[in-house]
Amino acid sequence: MRTTRPVLVTACLAAVVTVAGLVYAFFQRPSGQSSDQGAADANLICGTTVCQSVIGKGVGGDNVELLTGTGGGRIRVTGESGNFIFEMTIAAAGAEVSGDKALECAPAAVSVCLVRGTRGSEVLGEALVRRNGAWERLQATYLASGGYLGLFDANRDGTSDVVAVQLGCDGRCDQAFVQVFDPLGPEVRCTAPVASKDEANVRPELAQLRACAQS
Secondary structure, eight states: OOOOOOOOOOOGGGHHHHHHTEEEEEEEEEEEOOOOOOOOOOTTTTTTOEEEEEEEEEEETEEOOOOOTTTTEEEEETTTTTEEEEHHHHHHOBBBOOSGGGGGEOOOOSSEEEEEEETTTTEEEEEEHHHTEEEEEEEEEEETTTEEEEOOOTTSSOEEEEEEEEEEEGGGOOOEEEEEEEESSOOEEEEOBBBSSGGGGGSGGGGGGGGGOOO
């Protein structure tokens, strides 16, 4: 991705707000699906089959691991914070969760892990946070129609935000913009549109963010 450059705002921008509606988020409660099941549960079921490990990453003294099966998945956390297992909602929604890019974590005072999967040309995601010594899954599902979903502390508060590239004109034109979601609250900010998704700046400065267009 290259840094954004000014472009002319065309009539297509009137439809930019339709893409914003594609990103559905229910901020911001614990999932209530954590448990004390240990890491050695070889019979853990993901969907209709036994879970298979996709990737694991260390976050401080914890290990975050993605597990998938036929029609479902789980997120397992073990370590100093305790043992937690969460349902993987994007797997149940049909996203393919595989490879090294399936999990991105940003350790901090409030750590964030982003789970990603592809569904056609879209990227679906969900996030975990560790705060006050415990992990919780945020009740939000993120959808990036422009093919990029990642973490970056855009508002410079020390906690990584979720950054999504969205296509403008309800996907019917080349223009794109960036949405930034605060994982600890309901705030969503957007950048100005650019000519194509390849020009979208996925590490925006705070000054480049504004209130998203409303329908």
